[in-house]
Amino acid sequence: MKKYIVIGNPIDHSLSPKLHNYWIKKNNINATYDKKKLDEDELKEIISEVKEGKINGINVTIPFKKAVIPFLDELSIEANETQSVNTIYLNNGKTIGHNTDAAGFELSIKYSKYELNNKRIFILGAGGVVPSIIFSLKKMKTSKIILSNRTEEKAANLKDSFKYIDIVKWGVIPNFDMIINATSVGLKENDEIKLDFSKVEKNKIFYDVIYNPRQTNFLKKAKNFGHKTMNGKMMFIYQAHQAFTLWHKIMPDIDNETIKLLD
Numbered sequence: 040m041k042k043y044i045v046i047g048n049p050i051d052h053s054l055s056p057k058l059h060n061y062w063i064k065k066n067n068i069n070a071t072y073d074k075k076k077l078d079e080d081e082l083k084e085i086i087s088e089v090k091e092g093k094i095n096g097i098n099v100t101i102p103f104k105k106a107v108i109p110f111l112d113e114l115s116i117e118a119n120e121t122q123s124v125n126t127i128y129l130n131n132g133k134t135i136g137h138n139t140d141a142a143g144f145e146l147s148i149k150y151s152k153y154e155l156n157n158k159r160i161f162i163l164g165a166g167g168v169v170p171s172i173i174f175s176l177k178k179m180k181t182s183k184i185i186l187s188n189r190t191e192e193k194a195a196n197l198k199d200s201f202k203y204i205d206i207v208k209w210g211v212i213p214n215f216d217m218i219i220n221a222t223s224v225g226l227k228e229n230d231e232i233k234l235d236f237s238k239v240e241k242n243k244i245f246y247d248v249i250y251n252p253r254q255t256n257f258l259k260k261a262k263n264f265g266h267k268t269m270n271g272k273m274m275f276i277y278q279a280h281q282a283f284t285l286w287h288k289i290m291p292d293i294d295n296e297t298i299k300l301l302d
């Protein structure tokens with residue numbers, strides 16, 4: 040039986056086991072997918088188990104997406120450019136680190152049928168998922184990527200890696216076609232981003248990477264102002280779909296039942 044796990048700390052909240060085990064069962068694959076809470080000093084050992092064939096694949100979540108990199112033999116282009124690994128597997132005896140968050144974001148945009156070509160994008164936050172989103176937005180040929188983070192230094196660090204982005208001070212709201220909340224504000228039901236969006240022109244797109252709760256205050260307010268809104272559920276499903284396809288060489292269905300599974 041093949042063995043897959045998701046590692047992180049904390050890990051209780053992760054819905055990856057639910058989704059992967061659902062697809063494993065649906066496709067009659069002889070495999071298990073579990074979650075494992077780890078400390079940073081255990082990363083080397085767990086990755087060596089992939090090399091030895093004891094574990095067939097690992098998903099990596101917060102806070103280890105960067106920390107696993109020194110223990111891997113090779114990185115995919117996406118993982119290298121974002122310095123962020125969420126999927127690990129063995130290929131020709133080598134442990135490979137890949138990033139499916141970037142494709143997950145792009146596919147969620149395709150699913151929504153929004154056209155981002157030549158559009159101005161404003162990102163809030165500079166945490167772990169942001170490099171993947173920037174990489175993906177660049178690939179989609181957006182005209183401008185503007186980023187703002189409460190702690191300016193973290194925004195400046197991102198600019199060192201992605202020279203083409205513009206940074207604005209926290210509190211400044213530039214013109215945009217789509218705004219993305221990539222901060223952790225909204226994870227708690229009462230969380231509110233202390234920014235004033237009342238002067239934003241109508242009919243923009245508000246995207247929240249958070250999908251639990253399903254509608255953050257950021258999206259609720261945007262809806263009231265007449266904007267289009269989208270949460271991070273499809274991004275989450277598509278990143279898992281990419282990892283699953285890579286590991287099992289089977290493309291599982293993303294049907295209504297799959298989407299409902301995460302409600």
Ligand code: ATR
Pocket residue numbers: 102163164165166167168188189190193221222223224
């Ligand atoms: P990590 O930085 O470990 O990857 P994350 O959850 O991915 O963590 O990122 C948290 C993001 O939410 C950061 O951009 C953080 O801003 P800071 O860099 O200033 O900490 C942002 N964030 C968290 N709480 C916030 C708040 N109350 N207001 C604004 N931004 C906040």
